[in-house]
Amino acid sequence: MFSRSIVKLPQSLYDRARAAAERAGYSSVDEFILHAIEKELVHLEEAEAKEAIAKQLKGLGYLE
Numbered sequence: 772m773f774s775r776s777i778v779k780l781p782q783s784l785y786d787r788a789r790a791a792a793e794r795a796g797y798s799s800v801d802e803f804i805l806h807a808i809e810k811e812l813v814h815l816e817e818a819e820a821k822e823a824i825a826k827q828l829k830g831l832g833y834l835e
Contacts, residue, residue: 778804 780788785800792803828834 788804788807789800792800795803797803797806825834
């Protein structure tokens with residue numbers, strides 16, 4: 772299911788992620804980082820979809 776890739780993080784960022792993962796109850800830093808990336812991707816994809824809808828509505832004359 773997962774392919775293994777290496778992502779290098781500054782030590783300070785990794786330490787912050789580790790502390791946040793522990794506070795939030797994640798089983799590992801990897802799990803926390805995976806969840807954070809998934810949340811950000813959903814956020815970006817939703818923004819892109821809203822932008823595309825607005826563009827279509829402008830093209831149809833519903834928005835100025």
